[in-house]
Amino acid sequence: MDTSVRPQRIDSEALRLWPLPPLDDGADKEARGRIVVIAGSREIPGAAVLAATAALRVGAGKLVIATGLSVAGPMAFALPEARVIALPETAAGGFEANGAELLETALEAAHAVVIGPGLMDADATCAFVQRLLPLLRGRCVVLDALAMDCVAAVGRFPEPVLLTPHAGEMAHLTQADKDEVLADPLSAAVRAARTWNAVVAVKGPVTAIAAPDGRSWLHEGGNCGLATSGSGDTLAGAIGGIAARGATLEQACAWGVLLHAQAGERLARQVGPVGYLAREIAREMVAVLRRLEGGEGLTPTPPAPTGR
Template identity: 60%
Template sequence: MKCVAVDEALLRAWPLPAPDGDGDKESRGRVLVIAGSREIPGAAVLAATAALRAGAGKLLVATPASVWQLVAAALPEARVIALPESKDGGVEPEAVDLVASCADSTACVLVGPGMMGEATTAAFVEGLLPRFRNSTVVLDALGMECVRGGKRFSQPVILTPHAGEMAHLTGDEKEDLQSDPVAAAVRHAREWQAVLALKGATTCIAAPDGKAWRHESRTPGLGTSGSGDVLAGLIAGLAARGATPEQAVVWGVALHARAGETQALRTGKVGYLARELAAEVPALLDLLGP
């Protein structure tokens, strides 16, 4: 099975959409981040900040009512919407109506980082998908629960599981997934009709048509709380500014790894914080850009 290595040569040959020199924030796309919970409010901040650092033009964040003021204070660049919560700390499914009014102007929507309540989150996502049919949808963490039991998307969707999450979603053994991650990623990307990033030291990316990419990084410091939220935000920000789902994932994974490598040089191999990663991205974009 052919699997293309993600390296600097590939990135330079596959440049991201260039910002319009005469454009404004509208021309780089709006990203909607639906994330956070009363126990993990920081996930919304990490993901949303990363989306802006990746180049998205406008940011809207929707987060549970119990933490919306905290999130709003941490994100002065964003409009923040408070969503009604369920008893398990999740977002009530009817909250879809509160964000659906912006669907026509949203280039990408990210759902899942730091959210609580498996059942309520899955129901929320099911209600959200048809309302955002013309947006790229990135599902992370509990946002991916909707694929359990079988799912085939009919719109652009990106999924970002690590091996443990993938085992939970598919019923496969974690060890089997890790033994042949490329085959697993390709099989499930085709089954779900979604772009899939199976994360790990070697991250395998697959598209519904069978194309696959492999990114290898020995950056142990990225194995830290909040790192996945940053990656999801980077992917969403790149998609918002016009990258295709496949390109957004490939570039997002590469930028995330390179941000970790840069932090390792600044701070040490481990011990840097997820919140420090996104600030490295604008310079990396310039370095890798045309």
């Protein structure tokens, strides 16, 4: 590990000292933020459901899902809380690049955008994401799964976005050896963050997060049950939902990683170390979020003087 890097540890106490932007009881759905989830395909439609559900569970106020034309109708019934935009598809199941124009109005109103869960057709996805980038200025953008492949073509983002690779994906994106990434995820994240002008979260038993300016964070926790199909989609959606509420990318990522890990720990106690499903994680995130924001089980903050 690069000894010049001094990461901050992510745990419950650290996040208590890094609170999310407050939501008062009078907050309407606009105040809670708008999120656009661009996800799902004819073979993996559930990834959009998982990501979008997590975004709502952590508090995002308004949800738009953009998905393939072939699954848009069923998606609208699966998530009645969402507006669903149908995108034209390639023969291989990706999105046509010109479909980006259909999202212009929704993106203008969005606070956060998640792109990637369940997408297909790598070449089409890369072209689609590149077409989207000019429409994403000023938004909190989370690139996950196949959408991250666009980094090879973009090289360096004009504005920081968040990438969420696991070790295998990080090795693919950087042409590094997977074992080297696993051995030192922090250094891999720091190098990539500086190179790409991005916040990079290398996911694993130890999750390393790095910002372009060199700041970094480490989280250790969770369990092997989180290594299940759809788990990463849920995490990406949760990060996007937290960003929609007004958090910065790095704060949203830190909170999302901890919520995801502690939700997994709760499910492991209820179900077992393996066997719980990704669709169950978002529900448990609600309980973890309530505890963290309410301060249950944490060091209490002394009350403010009343002046009496």
